[in-house]
Amino acid sequence: MWPKKVKEDALVSCRRKCCVCHMFCGRNIELHHIVMESKGGESTFDNCIPLCFNCHAEAGHYNNDHPKGTKYSSAELRRHRDNWYRTVQQLDLADHKWEANENKQPKEVYEDQVVTLKGFVWREAFPGPPNYDSFDTDRIETYWMLILPEPICLFANSFETEETIKIENIKKLQLCVDPEFYSSSKEIIRTDVELTGKLFMSITGHHHGDANFDIRGQHA
Ligand SMILES: [Zn+2]
Structure with a gap:
C-alpha cells in the first residue's frame, strides 16, 4: 500500500x-x-x-x-x-x-506614459471625407480599435489651462499606427494582443475611441 x-x-x-x-x-x-x-x-x-x-x-x-x-x-x-x-x-x-500577467493591466495611466495594454483588436468603419457624417455620402474610413477587457482611466492636461483632467471608463482605444502597420500586422485583427504605446485624449468629432493609443515606433 x-x-x-x-x-x-x-x-x-x-x-x-x-x-x-x-x-x-x-x-x-x-x-x-x-x-x-x-x-x-x-x-x-x-x-x-x-x-x-x-x-x-x-x-x-x-x-x-x-x-x-x-x-x-x-x-x-x-x-x-x-x-x-x-x-x-x-x-x-x-x-x-x-x-x-493577466492582472498586470494598469488601471490608471498618465498621458505620455509608456504602457503595455492587453486587448482585442477590432476594425471599425466610420464615415470619412468629405463630411465625416454619413456612410451614404462620405467615403468610409476604417480604424483599428483596441478593446480593453477592463476599463482604465487616463490623466491628461487640459490644452488650455494645464489643469489635470481625469477621463474615466476608457474601454475603446483608437490605435495610431504607422501606415505600414496596417498591412504588416493584419493577423492581429480580431485577436487578443498586447501592445505598447502612449495614450492621449480623444478630441470629439476627430477621434473615434474613448482615448487614442499611439503605438508608433514601439512595434517592428
Ligand atoms: Zn499510459
Missing part, C-alpha cells in the same frame, strides 16, 4: 496523466512500483510511477521465460517519470505566469 502522502504527491506531480503515454486518466490511474515490492522496492515517492491501465499492464507483465517485445527497465521508467513531472512543473509555472 502506498502511504497517503506519497500517493497524493505523485498524483499531483503527474496531474493524473500517465507518465509514459501522457494520457489523462482521472480515476483510472495506478501507482506502480518502479522496483517491484517482491524485489525490495519501497513504497516511496522515488520508487513510484503513476501509469494508465495499459502502460501499467505493459510495465508489469513481462515474462522473462517467454520474452516478447521490449521490457521496461526500472531506469527507463524512472526517466519517463522524471521527464513527465518536470514537464508538468513547467506547465504549472507557465500557467502562473499567465495568471500574474
Whole structure:
C-alpha cells in the first residue's frame, strides 16, 4: 500500500496523466512500483510511477521465460517519470505566469506614459471625407480599435489651462499606427494582443475611441 502522502504527491506531480503515454486518466490511474515490492522496492515517492491501465499492464507483465517485445527497465521508467513531472512543473509555472500577467493591466495611466495594454483588436468603419457624417455620402474610413477587457482611466492636461483632467471608463482605444502597420500586422485583427504605446485624449468629432493609443515606433 502506498502511504497517503506519497500517493497524493505523485498524483499531483503527474496531474493524473500517465507518465509514459501522457494520457489523462482521472480515476483510472495506478501507482506502480518502479522496483517491484517482491524485489525490495519501497513504497516511496522515488520508487513510484503513476501509469494508465495499459502502460501499467505493459510495465508489469513481462515474462522473462517467454520474452516478447521490449521490457521496461526500472531506469527507463524512472526517466519517463522524471521527464513527465518536470514537464508538468513547467506547465504549472507557465500557467502562473499567465495568471500574474493577466492582472498586470494598469488601471490608471498618465498621458505620455509608456504602457503595455492587453486587448482585442477590432476594425471599425466610420464615415470619412468629405463630411465625416454619413456612410451614404462620405467615403468610409476604417480604424483599428483596441478593446480593453477592463476599463482604465487616463490623466491628461487640459490644452488650455494645464489643469489635470481625469477621463474615466476608457474601454475603446483608437490605435495610431504607422501606415505600414496596417498591412504588416493584419493577423492581429480580431485577436487578443498586447501592445505598447502612449495614450492621449480623444478630441470629439476627430477621434473615434474613448482615448487614442499611439503605438508608433514601439512595434517592428
Ligand atoms: Zn499510459
